[in-house]
Amino acid sequence: MSSESRATAAVSRGRSGATAPRLRDRARLAGIRAAFATLDRVAPEVAARWAVRLWCTMPASGGRRRDERTSLGETCRLQLPGGRSVVTEVWGEGEPVYLLHGWGGWRGQLGAFVAPLVAAGRRVVALDAPSHGESPPGELGPRRSTVIEFADALHAATARYGQASGVLAHSLGCTAAALAAADGMPAGRLVLVAPNAAVLTMTDVMAHRLGYTDRTKTRFDARLANLAGRPLADFDLARMHSQPRTLVVHDRADKEVPYADGARVAEAWRSAELMTTDGLGHQRILRDAGVIDRVAEFLS
Template identity: 50%
Template sequence: MSTTTTRPSPRASVKARTARARRRSLALLRLAWIRARLRVLGVVAPVAADRLALDLWCTIRGPRAGRDHRTTTGEVHRLPVPRGGTVAAEVWGEGPVVYLVHGWGGWRGQLGSFVEPLVAAGHRVVAVDAPSHGDSDDGFMGHRRGTVMEMIEAFEAAGREFGPAAGVIAHSLGCTVTCQVVAAGLPAERLVLIAPNHDFAVVVEEFSRVLRLPSRVAEHLRGELERVTERSLASFDLGPLGVDGSMPDTLVVHDRTDKETPYRVGAQIASDWPNARLHSTEGLGHQRILADPVVVDEAIGHLTRRAPVERGR
């Protein structure tokens, strides 16, 4: 059976609610402006509409370094990546390596709550910023632009530098990145997938719906993404990678109220993978889940437990 952690949210202050409402209003205005631009360009300048849609897809919103849960700083290494520039990898402790892999728009500090207990358990912890994220150089598409392939290449660079993984803790799109790298050959004993992302085709459909892309522009975007990555979108799907039991023993952690990646996605992965189990939470959403003490304890326990994973849903 899955386990459930309940953590009620504290009452927001009037000031905080006002600030959130203002940010939401600005976001809605910006969305309306983008939709209008795409609608007009789709008629008068289709090529420009195609370029704008791809640029929006590859744009990383928000600060390069958001919430930081690290209690100590480690030694920062600069690792070269195939498309140019370097990425930042922060290292703590000694022992078997555990990697921390952030998601789209995230950075290594978001997973900082896992560092101290992993080091105390005798692990060397390595957290990597993908290109255009955190302290890494910008990606090949420019400032605050990125692709999933660059995220994969950053983790691969870390794997070459620091070696096989006793475990990996990944968040959101970092779950797909992790499983792609493991499937390609990085040895890993155990995985913790927190709020795993849904299939890429679904994400593209949702992106197209939110922006109200003309059908021709949406189809062109799908084609461009496959051209840039040199792979089909379906090849990035997370679910099929572990249905044959080829993934390491896996703990899936997902919050029932997650508004960014639906709870059903994590629950389905835990159901389909023969060597996975599900830990459910309530009220932590997509981000607070990374700092929840019970979640941290569950993840550390899974990575340090030597017995095989007992499957449960």
Template identity: 45%
Template sequence: MTQAVSSPSPVSPSPAAAATALRSPDASAPASRDGTVQRALMGLQRLRWQAGSVLMPAATARRLERIWFSPPRGAATSAALHALDGARADWALVTGHGPSRRVRVYRWGSAGPVVLLAHGWGGHAGQWHAVIDGLLAAGMRVVAFDALSHGASDAGARGAAQTSVLEMSRSLLAAAWHAGPVHAVVAHSLGGAATALALREGLPASAAVLLGAPADMRAACAALAWQLGVAPAVLGRMQRHSERWLGMPWSAFNVPDLGRARAVPPTLVIHDRDDKEVRWEDGAAIAGAWPGARLETTTGLGHRRILRDPAVIQRIAEFIRPPSAPREKPVPAGLAVT
């Protein structure tokens, strides 16, 4: 694993949600090996958004809002299902924001400090299967959950098809209070932003690890709007409308600023140079802004394979392991991140 000197950096112009938006039912095109055809289809899509921005700004803003707040759906792998089958499963409740909603919580291990795992946008608890094994081997108890409108949990306030980083954060807090004292939080992708919000709300944790986390939701949404061809005025309309039901401004979701606003635990930021969904600069911006945070850079793992890399998992365990916890066996030679 190669360490990189971290410093504040411009927030990524590449939104983690862009791929999801471009695959939405009324904006997608079949995959084609012909690059010319693909570019033509994307250009046609962009023209549709541009025309909608001029002719139907309100409807276009609603469509952009629907896309932005709709997480993707994917089938769980056999390894993920196997991990969930071996867990003790129960429910935590998200309360205080309308009717109570259930969050599915999974637990592994019976002794050691509790590590809470927070999945990303469109993810689920089973995606952590490799990390779960590594943390159990390191002498820790592991807790994971499905955020509202994800996995086996209840739908969020806007229905099963939509949710937000704010609901993901509330799901995280519900799982944390339900599972008891949490020693550390390990988060992937948008789960990192949800973790930052939870820390602002007082989540007690002695350590945090953020993997491929985005830095600024407002900048990411603006980048998506530019990609699609949405006019700035339409983007502003969409953001103002969503702020009303979110109950807070989009500026509240800036992860570097959250670390400046209040004390945060010792944090390890791991980001891959080849991450095509959340640029490495986002991780550098977070690590540069959070006091005492450390940035470590990997290459060749992208946005998702980083969750299954043995050297990354060992580094996570080393960072969050209390001095009294037993040490796990070293990673075999040849598995180190380069």
């Protein structure tokens, strides 16, 4: 693992126990915070560039590499603008339903939903965003990507396989799916599992975690908006009111994305309903039988 990947993992992880790896993560984070505190005072532009680099670097997590597929579909590589490409996998026949993973994940995480959706008469198309799963690196290089690239991948998939009767997305994939729909991508229904409500809230959390002030954060936000090509407020799901009928699924014990985020989205969208689970966290929710049955029913 590269030093930057270790830094991202240290920034991303929550409260630590007494194990040696977690203690090392705490030490790394303390060193990162000290470096950012210095740069924030003397070179906030440098600090902002580093923060953006960390923001766009995927964490290393075994849980995000689980493979829940019970069978293999037909794989294909789709071209994106700028010479990029993404890998898709397809099962079944009928109106297409698209599966989009979250940050650092891959299509295999959503594999438990495939068989029920195929049985319900849907063609299931799962995709790996740039730099994720089996897809080649995106514009920023290996192990780096952006939510815009997630949305680009979804647009390319619907252009290839047809208008979405439904989209099932997890975590950051929810932001990409909602953004694509807000930008005009037709979708009959959306399922958002553990969605982040707003990017701006996440950048506040990152500033607090890394220990830099508004001197760096204002520059960081500007750089992030420039990288996305649009204001960060555009990524606030609670402001996206013109959306198809939506099911929001979120667990009260989610330690990566607060349950309040999902509840906020469900309350803000008139077309949305909220399914609450308890004790499944951020990853197990993708393989819970009750969740899978409800999602398959909703999308079919």
